[in-house]
Amino acid sequence: MAVQARQTVLLGNLLAGGARTLEQYCKRGGGGALARAHSMAPESLIEQIEASGLRGRGGAGFPTGRKWRAVAAEAASQKFVVANGDEGDPGAFSDRFLMEDDPFRLIEAMAIAAHAVGASRGVIYLRKEYPAAAQSLDSALREARSAGWLGDSFDIELTLGQGSYICGEETAMLNSIEERRPEVRPRPPQITAQGLFRKPTLVNNVETLCAVPWIVEHGGAAYAELGFSHSRGTKLLSLNSLFRRPGLYEVEFGIPLRSVVEDLGGGLHRGQLKALMVGGPLAGLLPPRLLDTPLGHEEMQALGAAVGHGGVIAFADDTSLAEIVEQVFRFGAYESCGKCTPCHLGTPVIERMFADGARRDLARYRDLIHALAATSLCGHGRGLAEFAHSLERHFAGELATCFA
Incomplete structure (x- = not known):
């Protein structure tokens, strides 16, 4: 700490x-x-x-x-x-x-x-x-x-x-x-x-x-007086085990994500940074080129990400995008309450779509993401859709290869 x-x-x-x-x-x-x-x-x-x-x-x-x-x-x-x-x-x-x-x-x-x-x-x-x-x-x-x-x-x-x-x-x-x-x-x-x-x-x-x-x-x-812009005060960040210095940190809003990764976390103990997930699996992925973004609600939202609860999960370059998507939608499918049909039935389809050797249908994938965004009552289904949108925005090249 x-x-x-x-x-x-x-x-x-x-x-x-x-x-x-x-x-x-x-x-x-x-x-x-x-x-x-x-x-x-x-x-x-x-x-x-x-x-x-x-x-x-x-x-x-x-x-x-x-x-x-x-x-x-x-x-x-x-x-x-x-x-x-x-x-x-x-x-x-x-x-x-x-x-x-x-x-x-x-x-x-x-x-x-x-x-x-x-x-x-x-x-x-x-x-x-x-x-x-x-x-x-x-x-x-x-x-x-x-x-x-x-x-x-x-x-x-x-x-x-x-x-x-x-x-x-x-x-x-x-x-x-x-x-x-x-x-x-x-x-x-x-x-x-x-x-x-x-x-x-x-x-x-x-x-x-x-x-x-x-x-x-x-x-x-x-x-x-602490923090910056419309994000005032301090925020607790939980850094995962891929960092050299994982643990719990109290920071002021406005700290650049690069400082979180390099100064607080000490970088990664394996490989190069591929993506950063801040605020949980429903908050989207950010690529290394956006690490100069300050930690703030509006600033993160502008990139299709979120401060969320402050969990900071780093992914190294030995992890494929398909693996990340499969795990996020497996989590989303398992934890759905079942009230909204696209969330309850659509998320397992996306999970299976990104499994090894699975047949992937880009049109169906996009239809399911659209349904999640448009019809979910709560942030669970909408958050999964926002996660998917962040991939199209920041990892379009690798996402396209998943459907090639």
Whole structure:
């Protein structure tokens, strides 16, 4: 773990060895933001989040303050705050370490958010593949209740997912918490109005919430000084094992991808860089010639890529494009919830099309990609289509040879 930002917003406790007990957390300054938040009016808290420019770290990059304001504006007897800890992107592990080694930061952030939006109940939705995080959070929640951080006015429960990638999508996750089939809900209504159990619900990613205590303590303006353009603050990046220095890094938005690959990762320990996948398998592939692109939401979107959740997977030149496409669509097919026909039935066809020795039909491939983009309810099918579009945009020559 390392920090390449001017301010350590998220990794301070992890770099110091973790803060798994409330005593450790408070000795390192924890709890001060919650006390400060309780002395502030909810409107003032929301204004600080808006001023910070904080955007969702789970993938979509939606302005966090706008979500908070929408839930706060709802008149309801009960509201929820849900932390999305279903970190399912291959190659991403930042939320895991935050929940395992700094669980009270997440709890403090959720309590602050609850005060801001008027929520009385909270849920941490955790993927079952993180048993150490489950143990850490369960212990931390018990300590937080004993210390009076949680209680009658606001309490948090821990819910374990059952391994479905689609539960990273917020409406599928809410269905899972309700013990219903984890499939995507059509919208409207938005979950800020009718979310968990049809009550107004604030859903934020773990990394998003963990930035909140720092913002409350230092102010939204101080956070907005970090980063660049419309991407403010810091971002956690998970570098995969092909890098010479794999691991978890905290960087400011605006860092060039070349610095991520060469300075943080130290380059590859095998071969030459063929492609870079940032933000998960639904975020597209970028070629080495675009490594001078700054890490930012709009800047990545302009190239048909995304910041996403911050997993950074490098592919060396000994991996063929057909292998990458086959694996991405195998993952997409296996993890489809089955609600949308092109996603459920079309993705396995594309997977088989790129297997060794398979007959490949370019017209059918393009028809299936078009159907995924046009008819998918959620980002799973649309994201797979965006991945395919990035190949046509940046790897057209090698893609053409796949159909030769």
